[in-house]
Amino acid sequence: MRVFRDKESLAANPDLWETIDKALRNSRYFILLASPEAAASPWVTREVEYWRTEREQGTFLIALTDGEIVWNDTAGDFDWTRTTALPPTLRGWFSAEPLWVDLSWARDEPELSLRHSRFRFDIATLAAAVHGKAKEELDSEDVRRYRITTWVRRGVAVALTVLLVAVLGLGTRTILQQQETIELGRQALSRAVAAKSEQIGDSDPELSRLLALAAWRVGGAAEAEAAVYQAAARAGVGRIAIDGSVEAVAFSPDGKRLVTGGRDGARVWDTATRRQIGGTIAGSQGVVQTVQFSPEGKTLLTAGQAPSSGEEPFALLWEAGTGDQLVRPAPGAQVASPRLIGNASISAAFSPDGKNLVLGDPDHGVTLWDVTTEKVLHSVSTPQVDPFDRNAVRPSVAFHPNGSQFAAIGSDGAVRFWDTVSGSQVGDPLPAHPGDTASLVGPVIVFSPDGAVFATGGTDGTIRFWDATTRQPIGAPLTGHTRPDRTSLAQSLAFSSDGRTLAAGSEDGTVRLWDVRTRNLVGTPLSGHTRPVTSVAFSPDGRTLASGARDGTARLWNVAGHLQLARPAIEHSGMLYALAFSPDGKTLATGGDNGETVGNHGSMEACSHNGWGVCYVDGGTVAMIGGGQTVQFYRPPGTRLPPSGPPRTLVLWDVARREAVTALPTADRTPVLTLAFSQDGKTLASGGVQTDERKGTIVWDHANRAPRNDPLTDGLALTRAVAFSPDGQVVVTAGLRLDSKPTEVTFWNSGNHVRLGAVEAGKSVYTVAFSPDGSILATGNDQGEVRLWDTGTRQQIGEGLKGHIGPVGTLTFSPDGKQLASAGEDGVIRLWDVPTAQPAGEPMVGHSGAVYSVAFHPDGRTLASGGGDASVRLWNVKARKQVSASHLGHRQPVRAVAFSPDGKTVASAGEDAVVRFWETSAIDHVPEALCQTAQRTLTQSEWQRHLPGVAFTDVCQAR
Structure with missing residues (x-):
């Protein structure tokens, strides 16, 4: 007998059904391993339908492995109210009960043996039907074991046994019995759902996260695992759907509540659960276009556009806890004949102490109110080109953080300041942006929390930063926000709590973050809204950003990663080439140059080193060593440069405080290029440029911060790599010689x-790494070759691992020692199977330049990389897929990356003299993190829509 087994014969490919169809056509019997899982499988259903159409009932046999099969003699069919193990497509096919055996009792290995009498009896039942022989003949008392063994040799019993064992836990199936097909179907479904999760992305962050988790639960395909990590890394946290547009958003001072304003009034939401608290506020007043909590959080302000053309714009104060109305400051209280412009609206802001309120509307200009007495303190005006223009816009108002002044910007694009006490205008109007009388909504102004800077957004689509003291512009206008037409919405602006980042809502439905100091875009725009963004607001801790848009949604974004881009954790005196965590994670060592080489002399262009070369100052003279094609100087080679203080090429930092502990006395100004801690944390080794053959790699006593002995002098001009053996007894050094010696x-x-x-591993060795057990040393050289060495015999293991083009600059073993990651000049990350010394899957490609450093997460599932394109990336090892955004916080190539020992942080060091920390704690507990962020699980209707034919599972409760 020939049995088709898909484990060997069936590949997961687009022609899967064609392969199955061919196997079914060549089969005489169909043995269904019945279970609820099989009953729900679309693959099983399709194959059963084929057999029902093309074959006789007598060739269809059933082996029950789980669930129930109940036959109803009266109805002449299975009892479908109680049968759970059969696909519904069998309904009505049999007029008499078909042959089936119950194998659901067999669970353990002894029960799955032909030595087990009951198992052997059931196997004989199926074998008798297949071979057309009486079971007594096959299973008589005298010849039963011999005959069964004979059938095993012929393939019948063996095939059935293997198939049954597979269903009951050992993992192999045949095409006739469907279990391998079920698994292939689940894998295909897993990949499809993972792709859907990625496609949805931040447009529906909750569903995207839950679908990624469902894909992982249902099939565990590599793509699904990658989708889970990608979902965890996305900025979108959740969305709040509201009828009509969302015109305004604001956080409470404690960050626990979010208020939204729109056409149906104002609503207060719990930021953790994203559920509404209480009822709608100001629902009958009109379109709420401004919302703000008072500084102490007890009062809520709503202001906006009147519901009809015969009423005033409104500003209302509410008790934030109860939603009871407190007072309505009338914008036109001191205007003899108030006019209402059809599209008029009102802006408002509390003073820092909460005692005053400034209102701005196109009818009455700017009004300052005393909140306690409900009296108008000052009423000032902003010019309108045509006061009767029905398209007149509201002036945007803001208080200076010290409360001494308030400001407004109107449709003429000018900013005006007034003294809070006297109400007198301070200075001349500041022409910030061109005037525009055609926009429905005017420009906007916002102060940084410290009051040193204010930002304005104009109807011309630009953003400008201004010095609040001198009122002079800071840098050129920021562009990048689109303006599809002249009647679309103006930008909304908000500073982060530390004032380093500005968020800007755009008419294209995105939110952009800007670094205030560098005026550069931070990360990629936040995409999810489908219509113009009307309002943005940072939470008090700065980690969450809220945005509201005309698409009827308010969205919450985790911007901690974006803010890291704008906040260097550690700033070095010069370019950085190396970093290393101490094993306890409390100390970070950084190695680089002293700032004389590039940082203090014409930025990067002072000495342009290509790739792996190093520029440095040798006795006040600019020099270069270690390769590279081009060297460019603002000053000719040999020009003497002034020293810049004591050397700081090797610095120890307190990780928790992000403060320098000490700069180790390297005694010269040459760069430190490589660092390594011993596993006990007591010793640190450093190597770099060696201008004196008597100098070399220094081994430091970490506690005493002093060299333990004389340097390791190995004749190298450039020590590029240093590594400790896992037991700390051996230290290895490698690099480049300038003489003719190997x-x-x-x-x-x-x-x-x-x-x-010593071993000879190439003309120039760029990197070394010990395996976790210390038995193997890996080396990477300038010829693109990786070599493995037996550390006991110091003999090479097999042939070199080839595949890279150009220098291999970084190597790292996985924590279990089974895989080795390599990368270098060609920008490709390769994984190697260590036992076989063969490539492990496809290479990982994404960096647009050289990859200078790679590091495994402590659990081995994630790999971090840093490259010449100034990016830090995270990769899923199983799927060989990038699972993070390309972190572009560095302005120059990233030379080193390292995971903290607890795996919660990646540190990166770059030629921009900055160390940045990237949070990766979510990857340790991804399922829990996804469910916690989503604040719900998939509903059954969502499950059936995206995972049809698969039994429902609560993805947040499984496993």
């Missing part, structure tokens, strides 16, 4: 610095 990778006793031996 370059060696040298083994040293880390205690007494005695040379133990």
Whole structure:
């Protein structure tokens, strides 16, 4: 008998059904391993339908492995109210009960053996039907074991046994029995749902996260695992759907509540659960276009556009806890004949102490109110080109953070300031943007929390920063926000709580974050809204951003990653080439140059080193070493440059405080290029440019912060790599010689610095790495070759691993030692199977330049990389897929990346002299993180829509 087994014969490809169809056509019997899982599988249903159409009933056999099968003699069919293990497509096919055996009792390995009498009896039942022989003949007392063994040799019983064992836990199936097909179907479905999650992205962040988790739960395809990590890394947290447009958003001072304003009034939401608190506020007053909590959080302000053309714009104060109305400051209280412009609206802002309120509307200009007495303190005006223009816009108003002044910007594009006490205008109007009388909504102004800077957004689509003291512009206008037509919405602006970042809502439905200091765009725009963004607001801790838009949604974004881009954690004196965490995670060592080489002399252009070369100052003279094609100087080579203080090429930092602990005395100004801690954390090794052959790699006592012995002098001009063996007894150094002698990778006793031996691994060695057990040393050289060495014999293991083009600059073993990651000049990350010394899957490609550093997460599932394109990226090892945004916080190439020992942080160091920390804690507990962020699970209707034919599972409760 020939049995088709899809484990060997069936591949997961687009022609899967064609393969199955061919196998079914060539089969004489169909044995269905019945279970609720099989009953729900669309693949099983399709195959059963084929057999029902093309074959006789007598060739269809059933082996029950789980669930129930109940036959109803009266109805002449299965009892479908109680049968759970059969697909519904079998309904009505049999007029008499078909042959089936119950194998659901067999669960353990002894029960799945032909030595087990009951199992052997059931197998004989099926074998008798297939071979057309009496079971007694096959299973008589005298010859049963012999005959069964004979059938095993012929393939019948073996095939059935293997198939049954597979269903009951050992993992192999045949095409006739469907279980492999079920698994392939689940894998295909898993990939499809993962793709859907990625497609949805931040347009519906909750559903995207839950679908990624469902894809992982249902099939566990590599793509699904990658989708889970991608979902966890996305900025979108959740969305709040509201009837009509969302015109305004604001956080309470404690960050626990979010208020939204729109056409149906104002609503207060719990920011954690995104559920509404209480009823709608100001629902009958009109379109709420401004919302704000008072500084102490007890009062809520709503203001906006009147519902009809015969009424005033409104501003209302409410008790924030109860929603009871407190007072209505009438914008036109001191205007003899108030006019209402059809599209008029009102803007408002509390003073920093909450005692005053400034209102701005196109009818009555700007009014300052005393909140306690409900009296108007000052009423000033802003010019309108045509006061009767029905398109007149509201002036945007804001208080200076110290409360001494309030400001407004009107449709003429000018900013005006008034003294809070006297009401007198302070200085001349500041022409910030061109005037525009055609926009429905005017420009906007916002102060930084410290009051040093204010930002304005104009109807011309630009954003400008201004010095609040001198009122002079800071840099050129920021562009990048679109303006499809002249009647579309103006931008909305908000500063982060530390004043370093500005968020801007755009007419294209995106939110952009800007670095206030550099005036550069931070990260990629936040995309999810489908219509213009009307309002943005930061939470008090700055980690969450809220946005409201005309698409009827308010969205919450986790912008912690974006803010990291604008907040360097550590700033070095010069370019950085290396970093290393101490094993306890409390200390970070950084290595670089002293700032003389580039940072203090004409930025990066002072010495342009291509790739792996190093520019530095040698005794006040600019020099270069270690390769590169072009060197450019503002000053000719040999020009002496002034020293810039004591060397700071090797610095130890307190990770928690992000403060320098000490700069180790390297005694010269040459760059430190490589660093490594011993596993016990007691020793630190550093290497770099060696201008004196008597100098070399320094081994430091971490506690005393002093060299333990004389340097390891190995004749290298450039020590590019240093590594400790896992037991800390051996330290290895490698690099480049400038003489004619071969370059060696040298083994040293880390205690007494005695040379133990060496190997020749290429003309120039760029990187070394020990396997976790210390038995293997990997080296990467300038010829694109990775070599593996037995550390006991110091002999090469097999042939070199080839595949890279150009230098291999970084190597790292996975925590279990089974895989080795390599990367270098060609920008490709490759994984190698260590036992076989063969490539492990496809390479990972994404960087647009060289990859200078790679590091495994402690759990081995994620890989971090840093490259010449100034990006830091995270990769899912199983799927070989990038699972994070390309972190573009650095302005120059990223030379080193490292995971903290607890895996919650990636540190990166770059030529821009900055160390940045990236949170990765979510990848440790991804399912929990996704469900916590989504604040719900998939509904059954969502499950059936996206995972048809699969039994419903609560993705947040599974496993």
